Amino acid sequence: MLTMRRVSKSFLGVRVLHEVSLDLEPGEVHALVGENGAGKSTLMKILAGEYTPDEGTIVLDGAERSFSHPAQAQAAGIGLVHQEFALLPHRTVAENVFLGREPVRRGFVDRRVMERRTAELLAELDETGIGPRMLVKDLSVARQQTVEIVKALAASEVRVLVMDEPTAPLADHEVELLYGLVHRLSERGIGILYISHRLREVFDLSRRITVLKDGRKVATLNTDEANADDVVRAMVGRELGSYYPPRARPEELGDPRLTVTSGSNDRLHGIDLTLRAGEVVGIAGLQGSGRTSLARALFGAAPFTNGRMTVGGRPLRPTSPREAILGGLALVTEDRKTEGLSLRQSVRDNALLVTRAVPGHGLREVGRLLERVRLRARDEDQEAQYLSGGNQQKLVIAKWLAARPQVLIFDEPTRGVDVGAKAAIHTLVRELSREGMAVLIVSSELPELIGMSDRILVMAEGTLTGELAAGASEEEIMRLATSDHTAAAGEESAA
Template sequence: MLRLLTVQRTLGTLPFMLTMQDVSKSFLGVRVLHGVSLDLDPGEVHALVGENGAGKSTLMKVLAGEYAPDEGTITLDGTVHAFTHPVQAQAAGIGLIHQEFALLPHRTVAENVFLGREPVRRGLVDRRAMEERTAALLAELDETGIAPHTQVRDLSVARQQTVEIVKALAASDVRVLVMDEPTAPLADHEVELLFALIRRLADRGIGILYISHRLREVFDLSRRITVLKDGRRVTTLTTAETTPDDVVRAMVGRELGSYYPPRAAPAEIGEPLLTTAGAGNERLAGIDLTLRAGEVTGVAGLQGSGRTSLVRALFGAAPFTRGRMTVAGRPLRPASPRQAIRGGVALVTEDRKGEGLALRQSVRDNALLVTRAVHGGGAPAGDLPGLLDRVNLRARGHDQEVQYLSGGNQQKVVIAKWLAARPRVLLFDEPTRGVDVGAKAAIHTLVRELARDGMAVLIVSSELPELIGMSDRILVMADGAPAGELPAGASEEDIMRLATRDGAGAAPEGSAA
C-alpha cells in the first residue's frame, strides 16, 4: 500500500491523511515551535527525532489538543481543525500515548480502557458489555492473551502499554496514533512485541507518529524521519535512503563516530580497585571480576543474563552470599548499599526517576542526597557549583526542581549525586537510557574523564554500539555467569555469539537483568 501511495504522491494525485502546516507555539513569550510542518500517510510510521528541547513533544501535544497553536493549521482527511482540548482531537481520530502511563493499577483492563466512558444499562455500569467490547478490541490486535477482567497492576509493562494503546483506540475511530518514547519503559524482549503491534496497527491503515531517541528502532520501523532542532524542522528524510550518520548530523551537527571519546591507553590503566573471586548468590555464579583504575569495563548480555544482578550484588542491593570481594585492596562484600557507599562503590541505576532522584526536590538537594544520608554531610555545599559544572548541567539554577529538567540533565544530577560521595568505583546500569544523542555524548565524555581521573568504571548497556564505543574490554554474561571476555573494539557478532551460547554453568537466573 505504501508503495502505491508513494507513486501517487510523486504524481501529485493524493493528499496526505494528516498535514500540520507552519505550526508555531510560544510559552511566556518564548517561542518553542517556529513554523513547523509535518505530514503523514495512512499506514505510515513516521519517526520524529531530535535532541531534548527540540520541540517534538510540544508539536505532538499541539496535534493532540493539549496545547492550542499560536499559528498554523492542522488538516486531517481534508478537514481543517483548530483543537483547543484533547477531547476534540480524540473525536477527530487522534490518539496520544504518553511515555508515562496513565493507568489505574487497581482497576481492571476493561475499566481502564473505558474510564470515563463506561457503558451504562439501567443506570448502572454494564460491566459485561465493557468487558466484551474490550475483548473485541484486543482480539482485533491479536492480543488475546490479556483478559479484560485482569487488574492492570498484574500485567507486565509491555502489556500495560498495550492497554494504553487499546484505550486510545476505544476512545474514537483513531486515524493517527502518536507514540512518545514508547520503548523507554520496556525490557529488551518486550520491544519486539511492541514493534509487532505497531506493524499490525499500520496494516489497519492507522498512521503512526513515533518519537524516539533510539535510532536503531527508528530505522527498523519508520518509512520517513523528520528531524527537529531548536523548535524548527531541519529536514524530512526517507528512511531507506538515509543513514544514522545523516540523522545525527541533522540533529546535532556531528558524525555518529564522535559519540565516543578515545579509549584508555595501556599506560592509563592502573591498579585493581575492585575484585571478586568465586562470588555468587541465588541469581549469579562464578563471578571472577577485576575493575582497574582508569579503565571502563562494559557488561553485555541478553535479558535475564544477570547484568543488573551483577551491579546490584557489587552495590550490596542484592548481596553476594558466597565468594570474596575487595575494594581498594581491602576485603568488602557489602551486605547493603550503605556499606558499599562507605567502601567507595556507587551505582547509577537504570531507573533514575524511581530510584535515582527525588523529583520534587531541587537540584541542590538531589546532588547532596547521598552525602547527607550516608556521610552526614560529605562534600560541602560550597563544592556544589563546581560539581554541577563538571557534569555540564543545564538548569535555571540550583533551586530548580529536577522534575522539570530534561532526561539527560536529570541523569547528570544523578551522576553529580554520586560524585559528591567521592567513590573509587562507579557502576552504571543503562547510563544513557531515555536521553537524546547530545546528552549521550556529554555523558560518554564525562564517564571517560572520570576513568582518566583514576576511577574504575563499569557500564551495563543494552545498546551494543555504546558498549563497543565506550569499553576498554567487555564482559559478556549468560545465565547468571560470565560467558567470556572480549577486548576493546569487539564486534556485535562477537558479543552475541557469547551471549547466546547454551548455558554458562550458573545458578538459575531470575528476572533481574
C-alpha cells in the same frame, strides 16, 4: 491523511516551534526525532489538542481542523500515547480502557458491554495475553503499554496515533511485543507518529524520519535512503563517531580498584572480574542474563553470599548499599525516576542526597558538582521533575560524585536521553576514568558498549561467558551472550 502546515508556538514570549510542517500517510510510521527541547512533544500536543498553535493549520483527511481541547482531537480520530502511563493499577483492563467513558445502562455501568468491547479491541490487535478482567498491576510493563494503546483506540475511531517514547519503560525482550503491535496498527491503515531517541528502532519501524532542532524542522528523510550518521548530523550537527571519546591506552591504566573472585548468590554463579583504575569495562548480555544482578550484588543491594571481593585493595563484600558507599562504590541505577532521584526535591537537595544520608561523607559545594556534570537547570532550587531526561541523569551522576567513589557502576547510563545528552555523558564517563576512577557499564545498547568500553565482559544465565577486547563486533558479543553454560553449570542448574 494528515498535514500540519507552518505550525508555530511560544510560551511566555519564548518561541519553541518555528513554522514546522509535517505530513503523514495512511498506514505510515513516521518517526519524529531530535534532542530534548527540540519541540517534538510540543508539536504532538498541538496535534492532540492539549495546546493551541499561535500560527499554522492542521488538515485531516482534506479538511482543516482546529482543536482547543483533547476531546475534540479524540473525536476527530487522533490518539496520543504518553511516555508516562496513566493507568489505575488496581482496576481491571476494561475499567482502565473506558475510564471516564463507561457505558451506562439504567443508571449503572454496563460491565458486560465494557468488557465485550475491550475484548474486541484486544482481538483486533491479536493480543491474546491480556483479558478484560485482568488487573493492570498484574500485567508486565509491555502489556500495560498495550492497555494504554487500546485505551487510545477505544476513545474514537483512531486514524492517527502519536506514540511518545513508547519503548522507554520497556525491557529488552518487551520491545519486540511493541514492534508487533506497531506493525499490526500500521496494517490497519492507522498512521503513526513515532517519537524516539533510539535510532535503531526508528530505522526498524519507520518509513520516513523528520528531524527537529531548536523548534525548527531541519530535514525529512526516507528511512531506506538514510543512515544513523545522517540523522545524528541533522540533530546535533556532528558525526555519530564523535559520541565516543578515545579509549584508554594500556599504559594509562592503574592498579586494580575492584576485584571479585568466585562471587555467587541465588542469581549469579562463580563471578571473577578485575576492574583497574582508569578503565571502562562494559557488561553485555540478554535480558535476564544477570547484568543488573551483578551491579546490585557489587553494590550490596542483593549481595554476594559467597566469594571474595576487594575495593581499592581492601577486602569488602558489602551486605548493604550503605556499606558499599562507605567502601568507595557508587551505582547509577537503571530507573532514575524511582530509584535515583527525589523528583519533587530541588536540584541542590538531590545532589546532596548521598552525602547527607551516609555518615563519613562531608557535604560538597553543589555548584562545582553541577558544573562538573554540565547540568543545565534554571537554578539549584529547580525541582528535579522539571529537568529533561538527560539532565536528570546528570544530576544522578552528580549525587554520586559528591561521595568521591573509587568505582562507579552504571546500569543503562543513557536510557531515555537524547543523543546530545548521551554524548555529554559518554565524555563525562571517560573524563572520570582518566582521573583514576574505575567504571563499570551495564548497557543493552551494543553500539554504546562497543564505543565506550576498554574491555567487554559478556553474561548469560548468571555467569560470565567470555571477555572481548575493545572494538569487538556485535556478532561476537551476541555469540557469547547466547552461548551455553559450561557442563558443570548445566549440571547444577538441572539439579
